[in-house]
Every structure is written in C-alpha cells, then in structure tokens.
Amino acid sequence: MKTEIDELRRYLQTITALEQAAFVLMWDQATYMPAAGGHARGAQLAAIKQEAHQRATSPALGRLLDTLDAAPGLDAENAAMVRVARRDYEIRRQVPAALVRRIARAHVASHMAWEAARAANDFAVATKALEKNLELSRAYAACFPGAAHVADPLIDISDPGQTVAQVGPMFEGLRKELVPLVRAVQAADAPRAVPRGRYPQADQIAFSRQVATAIGYDFGRGRLDLSTHPFTVAVSADDVRITTRVREDDFSECLFSTVHEAGHGIYEQGIDRAFAGTPVAEGASAGLHESQSRLWENLVARSRPFWEHFYPRLQATFPEPLAGLELDGFLRAINRVRPSLIRTDADEVTYNLHVMMRFDLELELLSGALAVRDLPEAWVARMEADLGVTPPDHNLGALQDLHWFDGHVGGAFQGYTLGNVYSAQLFEAACRAHPDIVPHMAQGRFDTLRGWLTANVHRFGRAKTAAQVIADATGGAPDSAPYVAYLKRKYGAMYGLPVA
C-alpha cells in the first residue's frame, strides 16, 4: 500500500497546490490588485479552478481510492487522508458536471441581480434570480437521495455531518433563551458607546498586531493586511494570512476584526504538519472554524481579564479619546447590547437571532413553505418578533446579505451560530482542564488557552469531524447550554439583571 498511498498523497498535493494558488489570487484581489485587473483575474481563477476540479473528479483518483479504501494497516494519518479524500470525491462525483456549471452561472447572474436590487433598494429586482438559485439548490440536494431533509446536503457542505434534525432543535432552544435575555438587557440602563475620537490607522494596526501576537498568531507564518471585508486565507501551512479594516474614529472595528481573523488563523496554523498539502489540512467545519474566531473575539477579547492586561496599553496608545474612561465603563462600552437591523453589526447577544432567523427562512424556502416573493415580509415579521425592530427598507432587510445570491440557498448560515455554541463549550472545557487560563489572561498570557485549543481542536484538521472534536474535547455533544450560561453570567453581571 506504500506506493498507492504515496501516489494518492502526490495526487492530492497537486490539487491542493492549485487550490492554494487560487487562494493567493483571491487574497491579492482583495488587498493589492489594481481594480482594473479584475476582468483578467476572473479568467485566471477560472483556469486554475477548472484544472483543480478536473483532477479532483477524475476516474484516476477514484481508482486510487478504491485500492486504498479496503487497505489494511494504514496508520491513522493515512487513513484520515483516504477518508477525507473519499468524502470530497464522492460529493463532487455525485453532482453532474452540467449541474455544477448551471449553478456557477446562476450564482454569477444572481450576484449581479443582487447588486442591481441593492442599487434600486428593491427586492423584486432579484426575485427571479433568487428563485433560480433556490431551484438549483434543491437540484443539488436531490443529488444526495438519502437525506432526511432537503437542506441536509447543503448544510453538509460547510458543516459535515450536521443535519436539520440536530441543528433545528438546538437553535429553537437557544432562541427561547435569547429573546427574553435581549428584552431584559434592553430594559436595563443603556451604557455609553465606545468613545469616538482620533485613533490613527498606523497605531491601530500596531496595537492589533501586538494583540494578535500575544494570543498566538504567528506572524512568521502569516501577515496582516487591509481589505474591505476582513478574512483569513491559508495559502499554505506556513503562510496563513489575515486581513482587517480600520475606522479612524473608532478602534474597535480594526481590533476585534483582527482578533476574530487571528482566531481563524491560529486554527489553520495549528493543524498538524503531517497533513500539510493534503485536504486533511483544513478546518473541520464552518462551525468549528467560527468557534475559534468567536472564542478569541468574544470570550477572550471582550472579557474583563483580557482588558485588565490590555486596557492600560490601549489607553497609552490612544490617550485622547480614552484617558477619561475607566475599565468598567470601557467594558460596558465594548459589550453594549442593542437590537439592530444588520447582522454584521450585531452585538454578541443579538447576533444569533439574526443568524437563526436566516436558517429558519432557508428551510422554509427550501421546503416550499415560503415563496421567494414573500421573503421580505417574512423577514420583517421575524425581526419584529425576535428583536423588536422593523427594517425600513429592503437593503436593511432581506437584501442585506450576499450569501443566497452568491451561493446556495441553504447551509449558508448555521455555522455562525454553531461557532458561538462550540466556542462556549470549548472555553468551559479548557478552563476545567486548566483553571489558570483566566488568571493567565489577566497577566497577558494566552499560551495556556492556545495550547489547549491546539492540542484538542486545531491539530486534527479534518481528521476528526467537528462533532468528534467537541465530543473528545468536552465530553459531550454539541450543546447550547454553556453558551447560554456564559451570556447570562456575563450580561447578568454587567447589566444587573435578575437572571440565574
């Protein structure tokens, strides 16, 4: 089997190398490419992706996997490589090439329709395109006939193994806790916002780099740049790049975006080098990836111990706007809860209500219970029910996210809330294993936490599923209780709420 395993590894490494090349081109497009280069960039990416896809679906790969599936005596790493490669191969082979092309074309068209609809602030402009995407998402799901729910194969793309039967009830339970928590917080005194003022870009970047380094992001194998939308991309095991953005009147956008992306980056940098260059060397799921970004962004970088260490440094960096604000007021400001219209601007407490609403609407669209043309109305109704706010127009309502117009309707959102749920489970388990994690945070030491996460989450890549990681690391199944407890504890104390 030695020869075949080596052959498979080489085969997969070439596919990975092409996919990584595409990542470099996407990173470049989002950071430094002159805008005029966009047209040719499309052709460059298409040429590479087509080649990667062809190799990833070739019968030669299938034959190699057939030989290895039944092979006895593979070590754990090679067995994981075969398993992950088999999964990717089967999913790709299951979907006819003609459907893949129709979906790709439809996404380009609906992306444009979304932009036109945004320009007109009129959902009706994009109705037809979204109906087409919905139809094609159903057609994609139909390629996997064993699924219990039409959305399951779509969820499985980004959160392998997760299903409506698992995620649905968890989200329903979480929603029942969050809606009253939001109401209770709103009834309390509204805290001050983060003070506006002069936060020069260079100082923000320097401070953000200092924080990212402290929590364990390795700049020797990465970099931090600016882009319109912050993102993380693993160009290779030794080249994991993050981006952020800056508002010069408010430090928080740059800092929390950097910490969030550094969390993703630390995950990628922590994957076992034995998997480098193979499809095992990726995050296990969208939800588990998001658990790492949100853990560092919220459970760490919006916590009191973190700022006991960093707030004097932040004040020294930006004395003018922050000198007069004591730590308590600062913590309330960066944790201010306010129901709002836009998901990406939402605070930690209200955020999941935005996400779970989209998850439920996706299911209704897929099942046929909701027609595309009725989506704007359903959106408004749910915003009022869950958050008590009313979107005044389509751009602030059902047109706000690109996801459904640039990808499948279905499976696009659950990872954001799964990530929050996992983050609290993992942080709780880490603190159980190392009670000094929180005291260390207050001293500016994050290696205890980072080390536990690498040992229990990062290093496996896709060698374990997200559910396996959660089970092995926490001793239980995915469960929203630790997350709800964390929110109640934190915001109960901060807002003086009568919650347990």
Added chain:
Amino acid sequence: MKTEIDELRRYLQTITALEQAAFVLMWDQATYMPAAGGHARGAQLAAIKQEAHQRATSPALGRLLDTLDAAPGLDAENAAMVRVARRDYEIRRQVPAALVRRIARAHVASHMAWEAARAANDFAVATKALEKNLELSRAYAACFPGAAHVADPLIDISDPGQTVAQVGPMFEGLRKELVPLVRAVQAADAPRAVPRGRYPQADQIAFSRQVATAIGYDFGRGRLDLSTHPFTVAVSADDVRITTRVREDDFSECLFSTVHEAGHGIYEQGIDRAFAGTPVAEGASAGLHESQSRLWENLVARSRPFWEHFYPRLQATFPEPLAGLELDGFLRAINRVRPSLIRTDADEVTYNLHVMMRFDLELELLSGALAVRDLPEAWVARMEADLGVTPPDHNLGALQDLHWFDGHVGGAFQGYTLGNVYSAQLFEAACRAHPDIVPHMAQGRFDTLRGWLTANVHRFGRAKTAAQVIADATGGAPDSAPYVAYLKRKYGAMYGLPVA
C-alpha cells in the same frame, strides 16, 4: 476559419491565464509572502507551470495550428496570433520532455551550488554544476539542427531572430569604441558622487511615483512595491506591476530603479488591447524590452532637460542633502563614470563592457574554446583588458551573476546591450519625428515621447519582431552608431573630452 480562430484564441487564453496566475505567485513571493511560505510556493508554481506547459505542447494545439497556418484571409491581428503561437509551439515541441525535465532539475541543483560557492567564495565549488548546465545548454541547442552557431538557439529564446553572426560583430565594434571612451573619461577630473544624507523612504517612494506618473506609467493599471531586486511583471493587460528598492542614505537607487521598471511597465501597458490574453501581448524581445527601460532610465532620467524640470522638486523634497548642490554638479554626480567590479552597479558607459564580456565568455564556453574551470582566470583577464580593474575574489568575479547557474549558459546577456543600442536608435528616431520632445522634457512633459514609443514600439507586442520594430521605427537595422554618438556627445561635454 472563424470558428477555429476563436477556438485557438480561447485555447491560448487559458494558457495565458495560467501563466499570469504564476506571475501573481512570483510577484507575491518577491513582495509580501512570509519567507516560511517558500516551500509550498514552489509546489504551487510547479503545479500551475506543469499544467500550462502540458496545454502549450498538446497535439490538440498542433492540429488547430495546422488548420490555421494555411488559412487564407486572416486579418493582421489573427495572423500575428497564429504566427506567434506556431513559433512557441514548435520551439516547445522541438525539445524532448525528458530534456526539459533534466534541464529544470540541473538548474535547481546549480542554483544551490552557486549559493554554496558564493558562501565559500570559491568558484571550484560550482564547477561541476556549471559544467552540467553547459552540457545541457548544448543539448538544448542541438534540438535545433539548422543553427549556424551553437549559441543561436539559446539567443533566440530571449531575442528571437538574433544570431551570433549579427550580434557578435556589432558588439565587437561597440567594444572598440567604449574601451577608449572609458580611458578618456578616467583621465579627466573625477566628479563628486551623489551626496549621501537623509532621504526618508516614504518621500523617496512619493517622488518616484510622481516621476513614474509623469513619464506615463499608469498607476490605475499598476502598482509600485518594494522587493530585493526590482522587477516588472505583467499580471494582465490591466495589471502591470513594478517594484523598486530603497537606500535611505541615497535617493538614486529607488528613483532610477523605479524609472527603469516603469519603462518596462509602460511598454507592457502600451501593447494593443486587441492582443490581450494571447501570447502576442508580450514584449517582442529581451533587447527591445530593455531598450524601453534604459531609454527612460538613462536617455531621459539622467539627462539635463529632465532635471531642469525635476531638480528643483527633488531639492525641495530632500533639502538637507541637496540644497547646496547646483544642477551641473548634480548632473555630473548622477552620471559619474567609474570602472567597477559589479555589472549591476556599473554606470552607463562601463556597463556594456561587463555585458559583452559575458556574451563572449558564453560563446567560448559553448564552443569549447574555454573550459569551465578556466572561467575565473578568463574573467579576470578580460576585466583587466576592458576596464582596467582586477576582481580580488570569485564573488566579485565569475560568481557574481546567477544567470548561468539558474538558466542556460548562452543567450542570457546580449539583451542588456542590445537594449542600450536600440534605446539610442529609437530616441534619435523619436526626436527626428518630434523635435519638440527634448524641449517638452524640460517642461516636465513626456507624452510626446511616450506617445511616439507606444505608436512605434509598444503597441505591436510580439506581432513584429524586434528587428522589424527597429526597421519600421528608425528606417535601419540594429546599429550601435547612434548609441556611441550619444555617449560621446553626452560624456564628451560633461567631462570636457577631446572626442568628436
């Protein structure tokens, strides 16, 4: 033929898209990639290049070209595309794949041997590797049996159509003029060097951007970054990037490197858009490309009219080191002639003696007249004969250039001097056509010159050979006389020499 032409265009566009993707990866590697990413970058580049090479040598392309070679009624643009594609295809098909692989492996090995030899400052460390490269360069040349000289197929790679029979006598004539000119200049008073002082990096970059913009480099379709070795890369027709480097105690490295690379960039940006995405949309030859960089760097940016406009601006930008230096002294400083040991540091007058020495040594190595082990001695002898200086060690002698260790022995150097020769021919022709070019330069206007170059050189890409461009633009064959006349005129005046 319409269908086949469209098919060929699409086929070539995919190859171009892959090659352009490789350019993005190389640019990234030289500018922003974390050093740790180098290993994976090698695999990424190899995967893309292998795919591009496979397509570029496929029998399918050959059949398409067979259909189109004989096709009547192709318009000029399509005929050029077929001609250029046929040339590339034949050259690639002529060399057996096994030899291509042996050469690639040998270049990697000899690159490493060169680094080891440099570290030891001992040519003998790399003798074996260079002998291997020489043997493989001969084997490459032997794939083209019609050649009059063993070096011709190697020269043809970078300067299509040029041969030893053409280049050799021209270089011999040029050398006969340059050696006495260098002696005469040396006998005159040595001018002061460019004043050292404080030239902050940001100000140097800003000034260099201003100059590059003034001469016609389009930042809307390009960018300027820092790298260890300045270079230009055309990622696409609308994304032509240049790099420079900075010494903070001397403005000249950054400025002249920027202008040099901007000259290359203006060429690429000026190629007719009708050729975009095809192999016609490249410079016609190494020599013609170098003519554009050297024309702007030397004939323009080291000239009195240029600095009549820009020197007050440069003084205002760097008042401390430059306030006390008047224009005449400044011009002498930036045009100081001094025989030196290193080609890349050489001034305008001595530079070609370094290049032509390498050209002659290449021919002797290829013909067998010179053994690799005797190269260091031959190098020293020629340096003494032409420049009157003696390299004290191997690193300052035969180990100074990477070219022969990272590529063919043969064809690597002639383009540098051909570029200087062409630059003077083209500048003379441009000024004949537009006598106001020089007066315009003194007003900071470069569009007259740039416009003539685009109309007579840039726009054709590879649709004309370099010799055709020179013939059509200047009315004559490649000829070193205008270049010699330019040097004698300029340096005769500056150094008060008794030359015609």
